[in-house]
Amino acid sequence: MLNLIWLKSLITLIEQQSFQAAANALGIAQPTITQHIQKLEEMLSVPLIQRGRTGCQPTESALRLLPYAESMLRLHDRALAAVQKPNVKVGASSNIGIYLLQPCLQDYFSHQPTALKNLDLVIEANPNIVEKLENAEIDIALTEWWSPKAGFESLEWKTESLVMIVPVGHPLAKLKTISKSMLAGLELIGGESGSGTGRLLKQYLQGFKQMPTITMQLGSTEAVKQAVRAGLGISLVFASAVVDEVKHGSLCAIPLEGDALKKSIQLVWRQDPFITNKRPDFVEYLLHSKN
Known part of the structure; x- marks a missing residue:
């Protein structure tokens, strides 16, 4: 299983382009960074870093691994936040997030001011929003299309x-x-x-x-x-x-x-396996405010 600490060292090394600079950024010893990269390379059986006069550069294999490593670390942070500070993260495709959702958010926050601190909004391209929902990086999605999947509920929000x-x-x-x-x-x-x-x-x-x-x-x-x-x-x-x-x-x-x-705008959220017949509060609000 991939070690998140090793992946964090790899990401930081790619950003800093130097083992010592990466160690300084993470607050650990330089030999520890070297050890993390070596263990990753041994596990994956591919070189990840090329050392040169201009600094450390990622190999093609490292660049292929990078987006997955970043996603795994984001999911790690989301898992901790879900336990320690359960914010709701809403994702919307660009057209929905920019043109349709903003008035609803203004009304929602005006009636529930405390929700402003507990709700985060992510606006990206539709495929990215779907991917983030499937990867548990967001809790609720508003999309311009959705293919039904096990573990998720969806309803039409508006046309x-x-x-x-x-x-x-x-x-x-x-x-x-x-x-x-x-x-x-x-x-x-x-x-x-x-x-x-x-x-x-x-x-x-x-x-x-x-x-x-x-x-x-x-x-x-x-x-x-x-x-x-x-x-x-x-x-x-x-x-x-x-x-x-x-x-x-x-x-x-x-x-x-x-x-x-x-277009049918779909409202999608992850099913809670322990709670049935209860939708998230923000989902309930959107469904009642869709007209």
Whole structure:
């Protein structure tokens, strides 16, 4: 079994690039760091550190191990916190965390001021949030897609409409709605990867030979909005993500015909094996405040 103390020494050594500097950072003797690395290398049967004139550099094997080592140490800290100071850690995909969840948090904290110290929020890409939930790095997740898994409960929190955003003055800005056939032939700027929009489009446009073409893939809805505003293309985003831009006239948002494209926002939490028929307090709050 991998030793967390050895892994911490490896991570610190990679950061400091020197055995002595790593020892100083951890408050231990330099030979102890050397021993930890040697034991890890013996256990894994691969070299982890290359020594050179410019300092210590991680091998390819060490770089492959690094994200797992960091995750194991984070989980260690979470396990201690769960026993000593049980904070609730909530994770949300970027679109949900930025555009949908903030007003709920403001209301939640206004009614429960003490909860402000006991609830942490993590906002990352949807796949990262799912992974953190599965790895027990967060307790509750709000995701744009979720595949049911043993040990977890999930419910729909709310649905969110997708709209087409175009620059002011764009030919499509004159339309009241975008039809299914028109959508199938458009070129779109892609936003955050792993958000499930591609799956939704394939399902919606099932039967069409043509699918929208993705011209570029940007990392966030904020980046997409700036690109559309700059005239680089058009895109599909949450309606709630462009409320201010539409209000101030910097972007045009066109609904899909019949408000046809909606995302189901999933609220997911880990089941407590010792407590049945009781949901976490924050889950109960979100379910009662979803409208």
